Amino acid sequence: MKQTLKILKVAFQAINKNRTRSILTMLGIIIGVAAVIMTISAGEGATMQVQNQISGLGTNLLMIQTKSEHKAGINVRMGKPIYKKDFEILQKNAIYMPNLSPLLAIGAQAIGPDGYKSTMVYGVSYDYFYITSREIQLGSFFSDEDVKTARKFCVIGQTIREELFPGQDPIGKQIRIDKVPFTVVGLLKEEGSGGMGQDMDDIVLAPYTTIQNRIFGNRKRGYNMILASALSEDHIVDAKIEATELLRESHKIKANDEDDFEIMTQIELQEITSNITGILTLLLGAIASISLIVGGIGIMNIMLVSVTERTREIGTRLAIGARESDILTQFLIEAVVLSLAGGVLGVVLGVIGNQIIYKATNFYIPTAAYSILIGFGFATLVGIVFGYFPARKAAKLNPIDALRYE
Amino acid sequence: MPLKKVIETKKISRIFKNGDIEVHALTDIDLVIEEGEFVAIMGASGSGKSTFLNILGCLDQPTSGDYYLDGVHVNKLSKNQLADIRNQKIGFIFQSYNLLSRTTALENVELPLVYDRTGRFSNSKELATKALGEVGLEDRIYHKTNELSGGQQQRVAIARALVNEPALILSDEATGNLDSKTSIEVADLFVRLNNEGKTILMITHEPEIAQFAKRMIYMRDGRILTDEIIKDRSTKESALKDLELTTEPKE
Ligand SMILES: Nc1ncnc2c1ncn2[C@@H]1O[C@H](COP(=O)(O)OP(=O)(O)OP(=O)(O)O)[C@@H](O)[C@H]1O
Ligand SMILES: [Mg+2]
Numbered sequence A: 001m002k003q004t005l006k007i008l009k010v011a012f013q014a015i016n017k018n019r020t021r022s023i024l025t026m027l028g029i030i031i032g033v034a035a036v037i038m039t040i041s042a043g044e045g046a047t048m049q050v051q052n053q054i055s056g057l058g059t060n061l062l063m064i065q066t067k068s069e070h071k072a073g074i075n076v077r078m079g080k081p082i083y084k085k086d087f088e089i090l091q092k093n094a095i096y097m098p099n100l101s102p103l104l105a106i107g108a109q110a111i112g113p114d115g116y117k118s119t120m121v122y123g124v125s126y127d128y129f130y131i132t133s134r135e136i137q138l139g140s141f142f143s144d145e146d147v148k149t150a151r152k153f154c155v156i157g158q159t160i161r162e163e164l165f166p167g168q169d170p171i172g173k174q175i176r177i178d179k180v181p182f183t184v185v186g187l188l189k190e191e192g193s194g195g196m197g198q199d200m201d202d203i204v205l206a207p208y209t210t211i212q213n214r215i216f217g218n219r220k221r222g223y224n225m226i227l228a229s230a231l232s233e234d235h236i237v238d239a240k241i242e243a244t245e246l247l248r249e250s251h252k253i254k255a256n257d258e259d260d261f262e263i264m265t266q267i268e269l270q271e272i273t274s275n276i277t278g279i280l281t282l283l284l285g286a287i288a289s290i291s292l293i294v295g296g297i298g299i300m301n302i303m304l305v306s307v308t309e310r311t312r313e314i315g316t317r318l319a320i321g322a323r324e325s326d327i328l329t330q331f332l333i334e335a336v337v338l339s340l341a342g343g344v345l346g347v348v349l350g351v352i353g354n355q356i357i358y359k360a361t362n363f364y365i366p367t368a369a370y371s372i373l374i375g376f377g378f379a380t381l382v383g384i385v386f387g388y389f390p391a392r393k394a395a396k397l398n399p400i401d402a403l404r405y406e
Numbered sequence B: 001m002p003l004k005k006v007i008e009t010k011k012i013s014r015i016f017k018n019g020d021i022e023v024h025a026l027t028d029i030d031l032v033i034e035e036g037e038f039v040a041i042m043g044a045s046g047s048g049k050s051t052f053l054n055i056l057g058c059l060d061q062p063t064s065g066d067y068y069l070d071g072v073h074v075n076k077l078s079k080n081q082l083a084d085i086r087n088q089k090i091g092f093i094f095q096s097y098n099l100l101s102r103t104t105a106l107e108n109v110e111l112p113l114v115y116d117r118t119g120r121f122s123n124s125k126e127l128a129t130k131a132l133g134e135v136g137l138e139d140r141i142y143h144k145t146n147e148l149s150g151g152q153q154q155r156v157a158i159a160r161a162l163v164n165e166p167a168l169i170l171s172d173e174a175t176g177n178l179d180s181k182t183s184i185e186v187a188d189l190f191v192r193l194n195n196e197g198k199t200i201l202m203i204t205h206e207p208e209i210a211q212f213a214k215r216m217i218y219m220r221d222g223r224i225l226t227d228e229i230i231k232d233r234s235t236k237e238s239a240l241k242d243l244e245l246t247t248e249p250k251e
Helices: A002-017 A019-056 A084-093 A127-132 A144-148 A158-164 A208-216 A233-250 A266-305 A307-319 A324-361 A369-395 A399-404 B049-056 B079-089 B105-114 B124-134 B150-162 B180-195 B236-247
Strands: A061-066 A068-071 A074-077 A099-111 A116-124 A136-139 A153-156 A174-177 A180-188 A203-207 A225-229 A261-265 B005-018 B021-034 B038-043 B064-069 B090-093 B168-172 B199-203 B215-220 B223-229
Touching: A002 A019, A002 A324, A002 B105, A019 A266, A019 A324, A019 A369, A061 A233, A061 A266, A084 A099, A084 A225, A084 A233, A099 A127, A099 A158, A099 A208, A116 A127, A116 A158, A116 A208, A127 A225, A144 A208, A153 A158, A153 A174, A158 A180, A158 A203, A174 A203, A180 A203, A180 A208, A203 A208, A233 A261, A261 A266, A266 A307, A266 A369, A307 A324, A307 A369, A307 A399, A307 B079, A324 A369, A324 B079, B005 B049, B005 B199, B021 B049, B021 B199, B021 B223, B038 B049, B038 B180, B049 B064, B049 B168, B049 B199, B079 B090, B090 B150, B105 B124, B105 B150, B124 B150, B150 B168, B150 B180, B168 B180, B180 B199, B180 B236
Parallel strands: A116 A203, A153 A180, B038 B199, B038 B215, B090 B168, B168 B199
Antiparallel strands: A061 A225, A061 A261, A068 A074, A099 A116, A099 A174, A099 A225, A136 A180, A153 A203, A174 A180, B005 B021, B005 B064, B215 B223
């Protein structure tokens, strides 16, 4: 016990005497740990955000759209477009889908008195607000009546307001979309960025009838999709079956032919995106492993470079009567102290780094607990192994061979 | 009462193997050294002096033969027992000092006490300071090794060899890197230590330094060639005078 205390003192002396080497060793560990924590957490953060976004859409959501296929990276529409007629059939007959809204999307410039912004304009019905459970901050949604009479009303997101009406109340003001003037009747509550990076507040919503009549005019054009919400979460499958039957009928598809449309439920969407984010996390994990390996090699290098000097030191200590166990205890303490200190500092740096990224980009990164475990565990393990084992080898030498080591 | 045998070797040999090549560094050395002796070991380079001293200092093991140190059969000892013997009975001084770098003289001298398990020393700082005083370095205690001259570093190494009060001091060309005057001072220090009762073996290439000892062993090709008592031993004064005579006249 007394001996261990004496060796403890020797170990701390050695760390202090070789300050440069100690700092470099710790630096390798610090960087390794911080890199792992930050990459894994970024992956987790992205996953979380995508999932929040999707569940934010409401879990009862169904999306009905024309069947498309990926050909050489391009979405090619395969089936018949979805027209007003299809929507009306669904609206009239559906039991499990109380809320239905067409969705007509168009990229356009929104021009206000004090600014403009290119954005996505969605033509929807009043039901859209139920289906997506978006909330209003100022003013109101346009009404069923407004949709029926195709009034030139619109509801805008926060990003549009900032660009077009900086510091002003936008309600009642006019914006022009594709030369058509719309009156702003509502301002949406902030939603934040979408899972794939799109800004859910960079959006203009208008009655689909208005978009159809004023912007598309006589051009006959199908809907991009029909959004629907099922009666409840338990009725999603029923809703899907119902929509399938109604649309097959409407599209006059024969019994043995395949659907020419696709219906995706919220749950399916979540599965797809969780696959995508899974791949993302995997990718980031790979990057993290590389940074671990690089950090590990850094630590190894520093440890191995100092082996010659340290082997001589070990030789000196053995020559004046240190036992093998004295040497091993000293080097183990040194390696553990440096690795743990480096590991703790690395965790601190990683967490601070996540905060800095959050402050700078508004991309919220929750520090994943397991990233701390992995980063801390691996880096300290490398530090201890490469601090300890060369010393163990040297301590087993004849004192004279350790002294002569080159 | 017969004097105690500090060292006794019986047919000690040391063979170094490097792949197929065998170097017979030592062959069948028999030697007895008694308490209080002061022995100089000389011989050509490669004659096996260091190899022999390393074995005597328990830094290396003989390939064959028996070695008794203070009556203890060293061949039979475990690694830990050997370490303890080095710590308690032997003070080894190297040509290249082998001090810890970036470390003060005091900490270097304290080091053997760190590994002392007998508990016979209570205040290591005090003892180390005293040992440094004995070699004339009382005013350099807190200097780091790299802030000291070669002669001062060697004296730190000697203080380190003395601090645990060993019975046996082994010196492998302690004066090899020092100038003549400093060498004479170190040799004189050995004489003083010997007068205080320590048994000393020192390897040297310099006959002037060997002349300080009481007995001289000459080695060649891994064997002891001659082993005789030195009759007219040098003293510090005589050696310094000789040094002046050889260096003084210019042109
Ligand atoms: N570790 C080793 N491996 C192989 N051969 C060695 C080793 N150590 C010493 N030798 C050989 O043993 C012989 C004796 O070497 P040693 O160092 O004992 O000589 P020395 O008398 O001390 O010489 P010097 O006066 O130059 O110091 C030499 O031929 C040397 O090459
Ligand atoms: Mg030698």
